[in-house]
Amino acid sequence: MRIVYDCDVLVIGGGIVGLSTAYAITRAAPGTRVTVLEKEQGPARHQTGRNSGVIHSGIYYRPGSLKARYAVRGAAEMVKFCAEYGIAHAVTGKLIVATDKAELPRLHGLVQRGRENGIPVRELGPAQIAEYEPEVRGLAAIHVGTTGICDFVAVARQLGESSGAEIRYGADVVRVDRRPGRGAAVLTADGAVVRGRVLVNCAGLHCDELARLAGDDPEMRIVPFRGEYYTLARPELVHGLVYPVPDPAFPFLGVHLTRGIDGGVHIGPNAVPALAREGYGWGVVRPRELGATLAWPGAWRIARRHWRYGAGELRRSLSKPAFTDAVRRLLPAVTPDDLVPAAAGVRAQAVLRDGTLVDDFLIREGPRTVHVLNAPSPAATASLPIGREVARRALGALAGA
Numbered sequence: 001m002r003i004v005y006d007c008d009v010l011v012i013g014g015g016i017v018g019l020s021t022a023y024a025i026t027r028a029a030p031g032t033r034v035t036v037l038e039k040e041q042g043p044a045r046h047q048t049g050r051n052s053g054v055i056h057s058g059i060y061y062r063p064g065s066l067k068a069r070y071a072v073r074g075a076a077e078m079v080k081f082c083a084e085y086g087i088a089h090a091v092t093g094k095l096i097v098a099t100d101k102a103e104l105p106r107l108h109g110l111v112q113r114g115r116e117n118g119i120p121v122r123e124l125g126p127a128q129i130a131e132y133e134p135e136v137r138g139l140a141a142i143h144v145g146t147t148g149i150c151d152f153v154a155v156a157r158q159l160g161e162s163s164g165a166e167i168r169y170g171a172d173v174v175r176v177d178r179r180p181g182r183g184a185a186v187l188t189a190d191g192a193v194v195r196g197r198v199l200v201n202c203a204g205l206h207c208d209e210l211a212r213l214a215g216d217d218p219e220m221r222i223v224p225f226r227g228e229y230y231t232l233a234r235p236e237l238v239h240g241l242v243y244p245v246p247d248p249a250f251p252f253l254g255v256h257l258t259r260g261i262d263g264g265v266h267i268g269p270n271a272v273p274a275l276a277r278e279g280y281g282w283g284v285v286r287p288r289e290l291g292a293t294l295a296w297p298g299a300w301r302i303a304r305r306h307w308r309y310g311a312g313e314l315r316r317s318l319s320k321p322a323f324t325d326a327v328r329r330l331l332p333a334v335t336p337d338d339l340v341p342a343a344a345g346v347r348a349q350a351v352l353r354d355g356t357l358v359d360d361f362l363i364r365e366g367p368r369t370v371h372v373l374n375a376p377s378p379a380a381t382a383s384l385p386i387g388r389e390v391a392r393r394a395l396g397a398l399a400g401a
């Protein structure tokens, strides 16, 4: 029986990665019919629209890793993309500040790493820190020149528009039917069936579930980590972007001070377990999703390994004075009254069965399928190169279909 396909490539997920993939496919192979299915009523309603809005330089990542290569290249491309389409952005630079002697070796390590990744870094003493940020205290810092800020939601929307793809909002994929030698037919919650020759899974916080629906074992699970933010009521205390020295045990960068593209200063995100994949507050609990997380041995292994750090993060999540105390290490003038609760985000962090937090971007292929299984920070910055790589694989699968 001859199958009639609705499109050549069917992308699930209208965040920045899915839309960048659609954009890259239609650039590389004009005429390819791409459909994007997004369950929300607009683009970028989850990670892409709930992040720090920082164009990362690539300083943190292991030289040669996908994160390092794609962030360095992606940051430059993101600035160009924003300039080309008139999207709000600025190359501001940022400070990474050591507030404790024990952090100095790690700060020097970052200088090395930055240089290996080809990033301009300048080492600063306390007096020079004050020239950039009079209210910030630190023993030493580095200034990273290529960091910037932008409006990632506008970028995602523009990628979708420029791709010429058909984007269907309100299309929640609930079933995937894949047969040998054929493409995929997906069923959405409202009963529509959409057929594509090749399937691309960019479902972010739900990517492991989608992989399993498609019949592939992703060998990882998403463990959702919420990042909570406050807005600074006295934004004049912070001029630009100020980060702590990150803890190398975690792929998270630590609570930072970010003057965003809207002019406001955001403080966060911390990292606490979310009780639902889209659990933006402690009150959002989805027993089925929570049960699936707890059934994954890797989640328990992380809890055992990092309980001390986790307990501190919980305390700072539940107590504003405790959160304020932590921020005071960088910004002594801040008081609890200066911190106004703001919207949180949830990170889609892939965790292996043995409890390893997957550090690099992870893209896997199944028959006529490409799954993006780990695209946490800096994936918004790196979305143009990631999209090209996913597109290359999808077009390869299409050529063989």
Ligand SMILES: Cc1cc2nc3c(=O)[nH]c(=O)nc-3n(C[C@H](O)[C@H](O)[C@H](O)COP(=O)(O)OP(=O)(O)OC[C@H]3O[C@@H](n4cnc5c(N)ncnc54)[C@H](O)[C@@H]3O)c2cc1C
Pocket: 012, 013, 014, 015, 016, 017, 018, 037, 038, 039, 040, 043, 044, 045, 046, 047, 048, 049, 050, 051, 052, 053, 054, 055, 056, 171, 172, 173, 174, 202, 203, 204, 205, 206, 210, 227, 269, 344, 345, 346, 347, 348, 375, 376, 377, 378, 379, 380, 381, 382
């Ligand atoms: C708190 C926080 C701070 C961050 N800060 C930065 C930063 O400053 N700089 C940076 O570069 N990166 C940052 N990141 C990371 C960045 O936001 C993500 O890496 C990036 O947005 C991932 O994009 P995505 O398209 O993979 O995921 P998402 O934006 O989450 O998109 C996935 C989409 O898939 C859709 N979907 C899921 N399931 C289905 C289904 N069944 N059917 C249809 N659609 C479905 C969802 O609705 C969603 O829109 C941060 C992330 C967080 C959470």
